[in-house]
Amino acid sequence: MPFDLRSLAVTVVPPAGPLRGRVSPPGSKSITNRALLLAGLARGTSRLTGALKSDDTRLMADALRAMGVRVDEPGDTEFVVTGDGSLRPPAGPLFLGNAGTATRFLTAAVAAVDGTVVVDGDAHMRKRPIRPLVEALAALGLDVAAPSGCPPVTVRGRGRVPAGRVAIDAGLSSQYVSALLMMGALGEGEVEVALTGAEIGARGYVDLTLAAMRSFGAEVVQRDATIWAVRPTGYRAADFHVEPDASAATYLWAAQKLTGGAIDLGTAADAFTQPDARAKAVIDLFPHMPAAIDGSQMQDAVPTLAVLAAFNAEPVRFTGIENLRVKECDRTRALSTELARIRPGLAREEGDDLLVASDPGLAGQALPTRIETYADHRIAMSFALAGLKLRGITVLDPGCVAKTYPGYWDALASLGVGLESADPA
Known part of the structure; x- marks a missing residue:
C-alpha cells in the first residue's frame, strides 16, 4: 500500500x-538550537533564516516562549525572536523531550533566571547523563541539582551568573562545554571555561558554538586548546543564517x-x-x-x-x-x-x-x-x-x-x- x-x-x-x-x-539542528537560544538571550529582535523546523527546535522555541521570549515563525525556515536580554521563571517545568542540545544548553542558561527552573524531558532523556554539567555549575556557586545524574534538573537561579573559573570533563559530550560557553557571556564578570583533560567529544561543535556566540556579540578569547575566557558582554540581536x-x-x-x-x-x-x-x-x-x-x-x-x-x-x-x-x-x-x-x-x-x-x-x-x-x-x-x-x-x-x-x-x-x-x- x-x-x-x-x-x-x-x-x-x-x-x-x-x-x-x-x-x-x-537547516542544521545544532546551529538552529544555538541560534535560537542566543537570540532569546539577546536584547532586540533577531531574524533566523534557513532554520530547521523539527521536534527538537520546536521544543527549544517553546521553552523560550515559556520564559518570556517572543518567538514568531513567519516562514517554513524562519524564526523571528524578540527578547530583552533576560529570561523569566516559567510557570512549570520546561519539557524538552529527548532534545539533548536544548536540555544541556538550557540547564546552563537558566542559571541567569531569578527564580527556580526545572529542566526535564521524556523517558529517554531521563536516562541521558548530565552530571558533569551539573557539577561544573555547582562548582561555580550555582544552586543546581539532578539527584539521578540525569534530568530532571532543578536550577534555583539568583538572577546572575558568578564570574570565575569553571572546569568541565567533556569526555561524554561537547554539549557541556558549549552550554557553559554560552552561559559565560551572562556572567557578572569574566567566566573562564576549562577542560579537565584534553579529550572532548566532537570538538568541531564547540567551534560552531563560538561562531554563533560571536555573531550575537559575545567576546571569547581562547587561551589554549583547553581554556576559553568569556567576557560579560551579554548578547545583542542579529540576523543569522543557518546552513x-x-x-x-x-x-x-x-x-x-x-x-x-x-x-x-x-x-x-x-x-x-x-x-x-x-x-x-x-x-x-x-x-x-x-x-x-x-x-x-x-x-x-x-x-x-x-x-x-x-x-x-x-x-x-x-x-x-x-x-x-x-x-x-x-x-x-x-x-x-x-x-x-x-x-x-x-x-x-x-x-x-x-x-x-x-x-x-x-x-x-x-x-x-x-x-x-x-x-x-x-x-x-x-x-x-x-x-x-x-x-x-x-x-x-x-x-x-x-x-x-x-x-x-x-x-x-x-x-x-x-x-x-x-x-x-
Whole structure:
C-alpha cells in the first residue's frame, strides 16, 4: 500500500536505477538550537533564516516562549525572536523531550533566571547523563541539582551568573562545554571555561558554538586548546543564517554512492562548517572504505557510515565512538543489533568499538528484516539506506525522523525510492 507518514512501519523498495535529482537538506539542528537560544538571550529582535523546523527546535522555541521570549515563525525556515536580554521563571517545568542540545544548553542558561527552573524531558532523556554539567555549575556557586545524574534538573537561579573559573570533563559530550560557553557571556564578570583533560567529544561543535556566540556579540578569547575566557558582554540581536544540516546530508551522500546516482544538495561538501561533513570524504571511498574509521569527531555520521560499511569490500572497525552509547539510544548497541538482524554476524561490538563484517554480496538479496529504531531518528534514517540495496527492509516507527528531518521520507520518494506502509507486527 502507498506510504502514509502516520504509518507505524515503512518498507523501502530498492530503486531500479541510480538515484538522481535535487534535494535540499533542512537547516542544521545544532546551529538552529544555538541560534535560537542566543537570540532569546539577546536584547532586540533577531531574524533566523534557513532554520530547521523539527521536534527538537520546536521544543527549544517553546521553552523560550515559556520564559518570556517572543518567538514568531513567519516562514517554513524562519524564526523571528524578540527578547530583552533576560529570561523569566516559567510557570512549570520546561519539557524538552529527548532534545539533548536544548536540555544541556538550557540547564546552563537558566542559571541567569531569578527564580527556580526545572529542566526535564521524556523517558529517554531521563536516562541521558548530565552530571558533569551539573557539577561544573555547582562548582561555580550555582544552586543546581539532578539527584539521578540525569534530568530532571532543578536550577534555583539568583538572577546572575558568578564570574570565575569553571572546569568541565567533556569526555561524554561537547554539549557541556558549549552550554557553559554560552552561559559565560551572562556572567557578572569574566567566566573562564576549562577542560579537565584534553579529550572532548566532537570538538568541531564547540567551534560552531563560538561562531554563533560571536555573531550575537559575545567576546571569547581562547587561551589554549583547553581554556576559553568569556567576557560579560551579554548578547545583542542579529540576523543569522543557518546552513544546511551536514548530518542530514550524509544520508543523501550515501544514497548517491550506494546507487551510483547524482544528487544535488545545493551546497558543496566543503562549504559545511559542521563536523559531520568530514564523513563525505569517507563515503567517497566506498566500496573501499578504510579498515578503521575514527568516529569521534563526526559522531552523528557513524550510523550512516556503519550501514554503508555493510556493503563495503572489506570489514570496517569504528573507533572513538564511546559517546554513541549516551545518544538518543545506545547507538553502538542498536547498530550492531540491527545489522546482525539483517544477517547474523554482520556486525558486533568489541568493547566500545563497532566491527562491521561487510559483504558486498548482500546487494540485491531479499532479506526481509524489521528494523527496530529505538525512537532514534538516526537509526531510522541510516537503515533506510540498507533498503536501497536489499529487498524487504522495513523500518519501524518511521515518524521518529521528525526529531531533526521531518521531510526525510519525502526526500527519498522525490528521488524515486519506493515506500510502502507496512504492518509493524
